[in-house]
Amino acid sequence: MSVSQILILAVVAVLVNQLRKGRSLALLAVSALVIYWIQPYQEPVNLIFWFPTLTLAITVIFWLITSSPETRAWRQNWGTVAILLSVVVLVDLNRYFQVEVFFITNTPRFQLVAIVLLGVVAVGLLLGRIKKFHGLVFTFAIIGLITMLIFLKTPLASTRLIESISRFRGKESGGVSSFAWLGFSYISFRLLHTIIDRKAGRLPPVTLDEYVNYVIFFPTFTAGPIDRLERFTRNLTEPVFLDQEGWVDAGTRLFWGLFKKFIIADALAWIALNQAFVPDVRSVSWMWFFLYAYSLRIYFDFSGYTDIAIGLGKLLGMQLPENFDSPYLKRNLTQFWNSWHMTLTQWFRSYFFNPLTRAMRSAKIPLLLPVMILITQVATMILIGLWHGVTLGFFLWGTWHGVGLFIQNRWSEWMRTHTPVWGMKPLGADVLKYSGIFFTFNFVTLGWLFFFLPDPAMAWNVMLKLFGVA
Template identity: 50%
Template structure:
């Protein structure tokens, strides 16, 4: 998000919070009504944000079609996960009919605006002809009820939906597949494929959207998904403060915030404003300044001395933290203005004494998601293979999990190496901790030595993480290897 979008999001959240508080103070208005009205308002502005935040895509009208596909996936997932619930989850319930009208009607108005506005208001380029959007809606109106009917009779439909989301993620995250998809789409639209690029399919926030949808689908399979109205579900998936950069909330926790009583008090406004201000300072002052000297492909080839190479590696280490945590602070502050307490994503990660604690405080919602839906099930599956020793299961589980986190950022060798780096680091740290605990049981009784070891552990962990960012920041492993050699005066 840019400053304009952040500013608009702040004003929107303030407006929703103020309206909710005013309605709650009115004696004639019931609490249930204000909660429902707030949910609809959040849904409306989140739908508009899906289109407005979507960056320009070189493929014709895809800055309209990609957000529309996001909303289609939201509706489809809600339909196939709400079957068999109470009346509130039925699409015929009044609140769900209203949500359906909003989800279909707002994009229709955005599309129709091409006929009466000189410039597009919510899309980066003019939207497509309305007849195309109408055809899109008709296809969905036939396909979604059919798939929903199938999901009520065949459990494999939920698994197929998860596989579909994973395939889309793989295509978007793999440069070669993204390029071929762009070539195919350009050919389909009778356009030259010479300018096709793997960056053509920049689908705003899809990494986060896909993980939210997979979370809901997996919880439905495990029979632990609570009943959600379409408005609640849609707002959860495309909530505008967390749309572009997370965090990845849980549906049941998010719904609790929507349903609870909320009044935007002066103290709440002040706390939210402080969080937003801190985030803005982190992102646009510290992170953007550090970006001028942070490690990148160009500087990696230009810097010759070990000292300056350490400087740019340190700069990148802090730049990525202040950039990401800054956006998170902004998102949490904006959400708080609207009465939603999004989960924390960072907790002083660079001050942790070991790698396990680092990953419990860095991008925490992603780590928790991967732990719940990959690491724990994968470990349970490996326990069935009695031929694998305990240390082998630990090694395989940690390396596979961290490699998956790397692949979530992009299916390229540099991200895989970054994930393996952390997976091996977690394994070594676990083995070392067990060795020290059994070999030196009285170590913790020496407070002075414990303090020295704590400081040393923080420094070692920090530098291990900083060196790992070399893989993350650079596009080619060969370049990363050259940086490592320069860091230690070997090149």
Template identity: 30%
Template structure:
């Protein structure tokens, strides 16, 4: 049940009707919780039990941490919960990855370990980070343990359940104490945010996949220019796909009067890798900074240790994205780029601020090209496949078919215009539905969605994480 499907729209409409009809707050939360578990069960009902187990482990741990006055006991409960969460994530997501890597070394000795047939639970990476942040926040005494029902809603609240944004307990849980009221103003605002995300997914991301997938499947058959265009198209695809999902999640929650923080802020306008990670997947980058980078010591133990911590965080962030050495290399490259920019900022920009338009343009271009090149490792299935793409991009291997995808030009103009509007608005675009102009724009967008909808919608990219 993906957000861009009629099944989801029907499910969501039923949820809104039930929440607007029921008057008792506790019963509303019960309906929301049951509906969220149903939403997850549609993907694979077998893993509902896994989510329940993770919820119970972390609820018991949080309550035990809060009740104890002995620091050693509190720490033991925290360690237990963290190990339990990472063990579950590690088994489902990384068991075969590490076994396969070990087999590569042991094969020369005639020894191998069998791989298991493991189905990856949808959204397991996001769920793991959220339950860990809950017990860590309770341990740090930033929050008090909530009821198991509110904590369950933090984990399985259906708009963000499958692919985030990653919710912080101290932001979400207080909202559960307020009554869930379906207001007309929230429906209008949330509905428009949802449609905005739907446009990104259907009109942009799904159409970019029609160009990206064939070129990345056989990069050796295409010319260097075509491969470059496909890499740029993928940069647009993954941004519009993931930010579109986040927008639809935020819009769905807003319709119910629940706020989910924005997850993207026009990242391709960034003029440094540091700025890129402040704008891209904000909920993940803030989680890594708050719960991992600071836990490793941050910059409190000197510059060298801070740089090592930064690289370690990005390595683990890359591995979080998937069980592949390509993701590890992608994280390493971003970690090294963050360190280089940090050194440049501390030793150059702090002493002499450069604000010339030519410098700003060059900084933007360098950042964008770096991000696009590293997306090659994110998109490719192996080092060998990444190398084939890079050979084409940097003219080591020339020749091949020239394919100009006309829709890419339309999309680039559309994305550029959207960024120009976004810079001015600094928020989601909206129209006044009480005016003829506003209604005309709304119906025009809906008509465009129906007209340009591909015959087969591609799955959201981040569902595999």
């Protein structure tokens, strides 16, 4: 999102928050329009229109699968359905309105959109008649969503599909090699959270507008945080009243977010290490300097976006969860991961790490504790890596952190009984603390090489160069 888009949305947020009636539906309409507005341009076949439309359709279908019969009453949800349909139609009619600042003007033909919408409504009506879904439906939904996510995050699969579509249309793919479905990584994790909780019988009953609002809430749509449905819905129905202090707090958060993202991070981006100039860097010290610049850049960029999301949320009366807590000032890797992209880590902890640990503990032949820790931590971190993209680089980045967490876990365990006497004195404790911060920051920073350099061999060469080996 650009600065002007964010400022416009801040004004919209303030206006929506003034509503005493229909606030939730107004927010829904705004969020639905925003996901079209900020969807990046993408060839082929008007995907800029179809991706947001698919987002809305999938969300509605997942609500039907996860909702309880008492929340499905037409009386409760007709307004939401009307708004969603209106938004899709309105956006599509931009081919007649020609408002280029808002959206593309060569939207698909209305007949086609109408047929798709009728299809979605028909599926919705069919699903709506089913009172209770079999557990297998939830499993299939989970598998389907994960498959979609893997497909979209696998460059080769995306490239092949784009080429096939282009061939079918008799056009060139124009060098496009990936799908830019904005926000899908986050959407899929919100949907997975609801369906897993529904399967476990933990999901609270929510209406369609609460559910869709949760999934496509515009401040968190592109970069999180990943909220939980129960907390979000509670906040949506009981928004925080903004007093004088609240306004200042919201404005300050938004301002800092803009400053971090558009001033600090964007300036650091000029000098952050990247694949284009990495082969030309002549000295080790410069290499470290540019790598640190990258490390700081990614933090300020991401945490800046989070601050913007939280600030916008506050303007809407929503208290979003924190996503960052000074991660580069943590003394070990566990603390780092408890303070970096916290809501993603919590998600994986809830839906992967903890169940896996429980399963391994209750296995007939339990593994040794260190082995169990190694497997769970490495597997979790690899999945976190692959969530960013199914590539070898992200796999290695995840492995780097998984192994790092394991080593740190064993080290902390050992230190518990072997802390030297000097380390317990104030000065010694400070030395341990600051050296911990130093090592953690540098370990994380080195790990970014696998994250941003597309070629793992290049990442490895740079790492060797950083230590004067290559």
